[in-house]
Amino acid sequence: MGAEGSAWLRAAGLTKVYGGVVALDSASLEIAPGEIQGLVGANGAGKSTLVKILTGIVRPTSGRVLIDGKPLPAGMPKESLRAGIVSVPQELVVGPTMTVAENVMLGHEPRGRFGLLRAGAMRQAAARVLESLSLEIPVNELAGRLPLVEQRLVMIARALSFRARMVIFDEPTATVSPAEAAILLEAVRGLRERGVSVLYVSHRLDEIEALCDSVTVLRDGRVVSEAAGARSHAELVELLAGEPGEATRAPREPEGGGAAVLEIRDLQGERLQNVSLSVRSGEIAGLAGLAGSGARELLLTVCGAVPYRRGTIQFDGRMLPPGAPVAAVAAGIGFLPGDRSLAAFPAHSVRHNVSLAALARHSWSGFVRRGSERSAVAELLDRVALRANPEALIASLSGGNQQKAILARWIASGAKLLLLDDPTAGVDVATRPELQAQIFALRDAGAAVLLVSTDIDELARLCDRVVTFDRGAITGELTGAQITPTRVLAAMTQRAEASSRTL
């Protein structure tokens, strides 16, 4: 397995530059038949770019991929598929309203005369693939009706139906229970038995440790550790976090902060299990966890985007009803997502984007007073150090400047609690510290801040306290000197023992 020299796929010098930003910097990769290779790295480290180059979705700026010594045509998904490189996407299925057989065979359905579909042959072919994986899934069932884990298994069957030589997985266990995860991992090991190579992309370092024959680690677009034997969880954390040097932390108010403004008690929702958490004014509390862990879900529940079933959210002395963003904003909560499609109004001016949540302050019996609005917006833009014409479309600003404008929106509304969801995602390196300085300024002015981030360094740098999540429950808390990138990463990638026992 993975013996030297037996690699059938060799990639070397893969570089991808997006408009001046180097996403991948001469990365290399080798994989042998029946090898399970892990691919790890923080968000933005270049994992998905590498995967996209292999699957032909992205054409590399330079470098090439050799299949059995022959170059793979770059940027051509069909060629990659023909070479046997198939990816199982994070999304569940191709089509939930199509049958299992249709999902498995989509794109290479057996055709008869006049290009008509041979439904019987298609079902048989799908059944053969499922059988070879010893899966008992009825081919005529609608894929959307299957349990989540079976939907993923259907996707694996789909990959095999293409005569795959390498299957690429992207976080396959992100949203399933530990028991289901075990089934999936077993299926992945089954691929190894068949001599199929696996490239396993995951943030779950314990899974990588348990499953992979070798691991490639990416950081800032570079391969920092070539695939060479299995790695332990601790080794991986060290490689991922980089230099052990402490992140520069902003000086923080002496322990204490203000009074608790947000009291969450026994919150239960679709992805949350009995979460209780209290946040004080003047503190930045980090919520750390992998996709599907409940960290982000908690944030979305507090801002009302996602409803909860049981428990209470008390904010500033008021109870927040489930799934009511209007009530949350009125109570003084502001939501700043990294995904600007959830916050920006691209067809509108910066002014409109900034003042939207505070229009009541600039209006008189329903009419907006332009003058008062304009001067307030000018002041706010100054405060967040955003030099932009207030009348320009917000879409014409850089990502970082758009984030500043949205932050200004919540300063304008006088928000007492800020919910930050990966606030610096896609923000250029120069603007990132500016944005972080703004967040500190808000905290020091007495706001409470809840921060979810996929950027470990950011969590470590910004937070006064980090609460870790797994499987919808709180698994631990780091405070003060405990908050280092390494420890945060270790805590959030460790699967919760307690919760896996109960499930």
Added chain:
Amino acid sequence: MTERRAATSSGTPRRGRLSARTIAERWSLVVAFVAAIAFFSAARPDTFLTLDNARAILDDTSVLCVLAVGVTAVLVIGEFDLSVGFVLGLAAAAGVAAMSFRGAPVWVGVLIALAAGGAAGLTNGVAVAFVRIPSFVATLAIGSIAAAIELAVTKTSIFENIPSSYVEIALTRVGTIPLRAIIAAGVVLLFLVILRATVFGRHASSVGDNPAAALLAGVPIARVKIAAFVLAGLTAGLAGVLVTSSAGSYYPNLGTGYLLPAYAAAFLGLSLGGGLRFNVLGSYLGVLLLGMVTTGLTMMNQPSWVAALVQGLVLIAAVAGIAVKRRGAIGR
């Protein structure tokens, strides 16, 4: 995305992106408007560029104008109201029926027409905002029901015993300007203020631009949507009054021809909002342009299908230009 960010992260104050091309696109409707005037004036110098003709066009387009402005309010929130033609008919029938069956005074007849339109709009709004039926389907269904009620009430007959003071509405002139044109202009002005200068208007265009972001920014989406549909219903009611007072009678299915041109005008007007936002002024100009083309071609003795053809081509040209531009804005 990345390229765009890299290109604009200079940090200097920017005046949007006002390239010569953007300016040309934004003012294309005005250019087309002026070009149409020039063309028809040259082709029919004695009849087209006259005060009489201007008056006639303003009067003829008043119904469409009122309706297009209401439709614009719904387009602004990112929805469609396909019921306006039917609602126009229902409101017209309700108002006329009250006057000719019950002997209601004219002002009551007008109020009843407006109330019928508003009620239909409210139904549309509730179906879309609370029941969450896609507006395309909901308004089509409710429009069909409105048409059914209209025909059931009127028993598919024509009423001509309308009070003469009602018919006067269409005949009155203020100075030399027809009252209907003034009403239309007044509605345009009113909607201009509502959509541009009020908190509701700001909320409405936010909902239309990005509903998810509007929700998370605390905009009361359901209320905003319902209000927009009620506004559209009210304009359909008013349009019904303008139609019947000018015709001097009620006749079945009198609203069916207005739906398409109202949307055509609103889409023509989109270019005035930079191809990004529906706007009242653009819709108004769109209506006037369509009216001018129809009148001008009639004066040139072209058969009526030519006007329909030209309107269709103009609309496709306008919307295709916008579609190309949007692709540019969204594609990375």
